Amino acid sequence: ALKDDLLLKVVSVINDPVTTTDELIPSGETSSYRSNPLKLAEFALSRKDPAYVGRAKAVRDGGFPVELGFDENKTSYGSVVCSIKPGDGSAREQAASCQRVLGGVANIAKEYATKRYRSNLINWGMLPLLADKNDFEVGDYVYIKGVKDLIASGAKEFKATVIGQKTKDITLKMDSLTDAEKQIILKGCLINYYKG
Numbered sequence: 001a002l003k004d005d006l007l008l009k010v011v012s013v014i015n016d017p018v019t020t021t022d023e024l025i026p027s028g029e030t031s032s033y034r035s036n037p038l039k040l041a042e043f044a045l046s047r048k049d050p051a052y053v054g055r056a057k058a059v060r061d062g063g064f065p066v067e068l069g070f071d072e073n074k075t076s077y078g079s080v081v082c083s084i085k086p087g088d089g090s091a092r093e094q095a096a097s098c099q100r101v102l103g104g105v106a107n108i109a110k111e112y113a114t115k116r117y118r119s120n121l122i123n124w125g126m127l128p129l130l131a132d133k134n135d136f137e138v139g140d141y142v143y144i145k146g147v148k149d150l151i152a153s154g155a156k157e158f159k160a161t162v163i164g165q166k167t168k169d170i171t172l173k174m175d176s177l178t179d180a181e182k183q184i185i186l187k188g189c190l191i192n193y194y195k196g
Contacts, residue, residue: 060103078105087117096120140164
């Protein structure tokens with residue numbers, strides 16, 4: 001479930017005008033792994049950013065960065081992919097699920113190419129955040145204080161701090177969520193939502 005605050009580590013920055021679902025998770029050679037999410041995730045972004053899987057795993061398996069001074073008991077931590085317009089093409093659910101398997105908890109984009117991809121992110125408990133500019137760097141941290149309350153209240157703007165070579169404050173946005181979508185994100189994924 002989503003904790004009070006959120007800390008993201010940027011593990012991929014894609015500046016192409018559009019990122020297709022086939023670039024997020026390739027078809028073809030991966031089809032035999034559809035029933036093995038851990039193995040399938042090894043192919044995520046393999047054609048676009050071959051180092052992504054290793055960086056995402058390092059965040060997932062490396063433990064909370066306590067040196068930043070945030071409270072790990074009240075702060076969700078995971079990786080984030082930053083891009084311009086992801087999710088074009090088929091409604092392949094694995095484009096989002098593979099990111100989640102690798103420890104992803106959000107995407108930041110200028111816009112989402114399809115409602116289906118955005119819905120798939122939400123169903124996996126990932127925040128479909130929006131930014132006016134894709135000027136993040138791999139290795140940056142993005143911190144959102146009070147994210148749980150903001151989601152619950154239906155906020156469309158999220159004050160965030162980017163911690164990298166320089167620290168700066170930004171405003172991230174999110175299109176409106178339905179009441180069910182809010183609960184799915186708060187509970188961590190659609191499976192948790194249905195478990196009650």
